[in-house]
Amino acid sequence: AQKVTQAQTEISVVEKEDVTLDCVYETRDTTYYLFWYKQPPSGELVFLIRRNSFDEQNEISGRYSWNFQKSTSSFNFTITASQVVDSAVYFCALRGGNNRLAFGKGNQVVVIP
Amino acid sequence: ETGVTQTPRHLVMGMTNKKSLKCEQHLGHNAMYWYKQSAKKPLELMFVYNFKEQTENNSVPSRFSPECPNSSHLFLHLHTLQPEDSALYLCASSQDSEVSEQFFGPGTRLTVL
Numbered sequence: 001a002q003k004v005t006q007a008q009t010e011i012s013v014v015e016k017e018d019v020t021l022d023c024v025y026e027t028r029d030t031t032y033y034l035f036w037y038k039q040p041p042s043g044e045l046v047f048l049i050r051r052n053s054f055d056e057q058n059e060i061s062g063r064y065s066w067n068f069q070k071s072t073s074s075f076n077f078t079i080t081a082s083q084v085v086d087s088a089v090y091f092c093a094l095r096g097g098n099n100r101l102a103f104g105k106g107n108q109v110v111v112i113p
Numbered sequence: 114e115t116g117v118t119q120t121p122r123h124l125v126m127g128m129t130n131k132k133s134l135k136c137e138q139h140l141g142h143n144a145m146y147w148y149k150q151s152a153k154k155p156l157e158l159m160f161v162y163n164f165k166e167q168t169e170n171n172s173v174p175s176r177f178s179p180e181c182p183n184s185s186h187l188f189l190h191l192h193t194l195q196p197e198d199s200a201l202y203l204c205a206s207s208q209d210s211e212v213s214e215q216f217f218g219p220g221t222r223l224t225v226l
Contacts, residue, residue, distance in 0.1 A: 004155075035214060043201060045217035091156070099211050100169075103156040 002027045002096050006104035013082050014112050021077045021107045023092030029053075032096040034075045036066065039089040039106070051075065082111045116140065117218035119204050125224045126194065134189040134221045136204030144210035145187040147179060150201040150220070162187060163210040194225045 003026040013019045025034065036048040049059065051068055059066045063080045079086050089106040096102075117138045126132050138145065147159040161169035162181040176198075178190040187204055201222050205215040 037217070042219055043203075043222070044219040045203065045205075047214045047216060050214045100158055101156075101215060105153070105155050 002094050002098075002100070002102040004092050004094050004102050004104035006092055006107050008107050009105070010108040010110065012110045012112060015084060016081050018078060018080050019082050019109060021090050021092070021109070023075045023077065023104060025073050025075065025092070025094045027094060027096045029096035032094060034068065035093040035095070035101070036075075036077050037091045037093065039091065041088070045091065079109070084111050084113050087111045117204060117206055117216055119218035119221050121221060122219060123222045125226065126191065127226050128194060128196070132191045134191070134202055136187040136218055138185055138206035138216070140206055140216060142206040142208050142216075143184055144207045145181060145184070146205040146215060147187065147189050148203040148205065150203055156203070161210055168210060191223075196225050199223055199225045
C-alpha cells in the first residue's frame with residue numbers, strides 16, 4: 001500500500017520567513033514518482049514538481065526548493081522568503097506501480113503580512 | 114481557453130435532484146480523472162478514463178455515474194445524493210495514465226441539502 005504523510009496541518013509564518021513542509025512516504029515499489037501541488041483558495045491544484053525515485057538531486061525553482069532523501073523516504077519542500085501569495089494548501093503525492101496518485105492530507109500555509 | 118475547466122463552479126442540490134458536472138481539458142491529454150475532496154481528508158480518486166475508456170472505479174457508489182464521450186470531455190452525473198456527498202469535486206487530466214503529472218481544474222463545490 002502507498003501512503004503519504006504530511007504531519008503539519010497548519011503552519012503560520014510571517015512574511016519573508018522561510019517555511020519547510022515535510023512529506024514522508026511509504027511504498028514497496030522500486031520505481032515511483034513524487035509530486036507537490038499547491039491549492040490556493042480558488043480551489044485549483046497547481047502542479048509544482050515531479051521527481052522520480054531514481055533522481056535524488058535536489059531542485060530549486062525560484063523561491064521553491066525540494067529535498068528528496070530516499071534513505072528517509074522524505075520529499076520536503078521549502079519556500080524561501082515567503083510571500084502572502086504563498087498562502088495555500090500544499091499537497092505531497094506519490095504515484096507507484098498501481099499508477100494511482102496517493103495524496104497526503106495537505107499543509108495549510110498561512111503567510112502573515 | 115487553456116488548461117482544465119469545470120462547470121458549474123458551485124452547485125446546490127436536493128437529495129432527489131439529478132445534476133451533472135462537466136469537465137473539459139484543452140491540453141490534448143489522453144487520461145482524465147474525477148477526485149473528491151472532503152474537508153480534513155486526502156483527495157480521493159473516484160474514476161480514471163484513458164482514451165475514453167474507464168480504467169478505474171475506486172468503489173464509488175452508483176449514485177455517481179461518469180461519462181467520457183471523448184478525450185477532452187468528462188462528465189459526472191449525480192443522482193439521489195446524500196448530504197455526506199457534499200465536497201469539492203476536482204477533475205484532472207494527464208498526457209497518459211501512468212507517469213505524467215496531472216493538471217487539475219478549479220473544481221465544483223457541491224452542497225447536497
